Amino acid sequence: MVDAALLRRAGDLKGELVAFSQQPRYDRAASSFLAEYGNGLEDADEQRWMLLWDCFVLEHRLANGRTVVEQFVEARPDLPEAEREMVLGWRDVVQGPFEVQRKDGSALLVESLVDDLTYRVRSNMGPAVFKQMPRRSFIIARLVAVGDEWMLSGPVQILRGSERGIAYQLALDMSLRTPEAVFRNPDKIALAWEHQRADRARFVEFFGTDLLVVPGKQTQERLDGYYTYCRDVVLGPDPKDVPAAVSMSLPLDLTDAETVALIYDETDGLGFYAEFGLVEEAFANPGLLRRRRWREQTLSYLEDDSVEPMVLRRLAARDPEKASVVFRRLLKRPRFDWSRDGEALMREVKPGHFDRPPRPRVSPLSERLAEFAKRG
Numbered sequence: 137m138v139d140a141a142l143l144r145r146a147g148d149l150k151g152e153l154v155a156f157s158q159q160p161r162y163d164r165a166a167s168s169f170l171a172e173y174g175n176g177l178e179d180a181d182e183q184r185w186m187l188l189w190d191c192f193v194l195e196h197r198l199a200n201g202r203t204v205v206e207q208f209v210e211a212r213p214d215l216p217e218a219e220r221e222m223v224l225g226w227r228d229v230v231q232g233p234f235e236v237q238r239k240d241g242s243a244l245l246v247e248s249l250v251d252d253l254t255y256r257v258r259s260n261m262g263p264a265v266f267k268q269m270p271r272r273s274f275i276i277a278r279l280v281a282v283g284d285e286w287m288l289s290g291p292v293q294i295l296r297g298s299e300r301g302i303a304y305q306l307a308l309d310m311s312l313r314t315p316e317a318v319f320r321n322p323d324k325i326a327l328a329w330e331h332q333r334a335d336r337a338r339f340v341e342f343f344g345t346d347l348l349v350v351p352g353k354q355t356q357e358r359l360d361g362y363y364t365y366c367r368d369v370v371l372g373p374d375p376k377d378v379p380a381a382v383s384m385s386l387p388l389d390l391t392d393a394e395t396v397a398l399i400y401d402e403t404d405g406l407g408f409y410a411e412f413g414l415v416e417e418a419f420a421n422p423g424l425l426r427r428r429r430w431r432e433q434t435l436s437y438l439e440d441d442s443v444e445p446m447v448l449r450r451l452a453a454r455d456p457e458k459a460s461v462v463f464r465r466l467l468k469r470p471r472f473d474w475s476r477d478g479e480a481l482m483r484e485v486k487p488g489h490f491d492r493p494p495r496p497r498v499s500p501l502s503e504r505l506a507e508f509a510k511r512g
Contacts, residue, residue, distance in 0.1 A: 146222065146287055147260025149219065149223055150287075150289070153205060157204045162204060165192075165198050165199070166192055184291075187278070194226050208223070225280065225281045228281070229279065230248070230251075230286065230320065232250045233249045233275070233306050234248050235249060235273075236271055236275060243258050243285065244256075244257045249304065249502075250310050250317050250318055251320040252321055253321050255279055255285075256286065257279060257286045258286065260287060260288075265288075265292075272297040273296055273297055274294070274296075274297070274302075275295070277289075277290075301508075311505060315328070315496070324500055325495070327500045328495075331496070331498045332405055332497060335406075336402065338366050342361075342362050343398075346401065347398075348397065348399075349413055352393035352394060355386055355391055355396045355408070363384075390408050394413060395411060395413030395414070396412060397413075399446075399447065404444045405497025411433050414430050418430045418433075419434075419455070419458060420458065422462050425465045434462065438463075439485065441489075445486050449482075460472060460473050463477075463478075467481075
């Protein structure tokens, strides 16, 4: 339980943080952020403006890599350690649609439609605001931690129980677009790994391998065939009894490529890699790196953060000696040895892949969202 004094202090600090964020020093960064994410902010109502500003203050990383809230705490050495930790904890925002379960004293119990966890929520404006949020209604809100409970941050949109379709659709979109939001629930992570292992097994059954290289113009057709196979395995082949298979539309940089690799890795999941054939040829014959096309494409695999270390590890594992030659020529490091230096190189050029534990690529849906998606 969070005491009233801490909640009042949280409310005061939030107001001070907002005032801090409105200094002229942040004008350029805020304008750039709002131009990118505002999407016609000049016509937006006050609620949307407040929501975007809350995102800017708590989550947006400035040019120096830091957030406004981090700079606020740095500028306030007078804050006790407990308050500093609380305010910095606001960088981790829980957002989305929540179903109201019931009032609990001066708090409100809500269940996230995205991660299925229950949150005990307070408002720094007092419990009277919860009168607008009856049981079985829905709120679209952002929550930040206060002690072991949560506080509303920014504006709240309230939906009636009869508007559950709107809340469910938003939760479905969030679950598919941002799996990290689902994985706040550790049970969901375990379930997602199970789903990914099963999905990978179907991929290997269908293609006979976990690494397939095809002409770019055939990639969409081959992927559609795979998803149809998955539908038939899971639901049955009779089109009268099951919905049409849902595939993903691949971007032009893949379908227009000369070759594309489809790799379904145990950890990194399913990925698509344009012009894989050129890079594969360079690893098999490092002499090709003298030619601009092969050199540039292979170097792009090293520099592009969307290409996981796994891809280069797989190519290098085929012939570590030739891989050493590849990296010596690309990096101009004459003593480079893949077996000795490869992992250090991956951490050097792709640090983002090592700063957090691996996460599944698939996002498990709750039963209610799965049923909603099926009906849709």
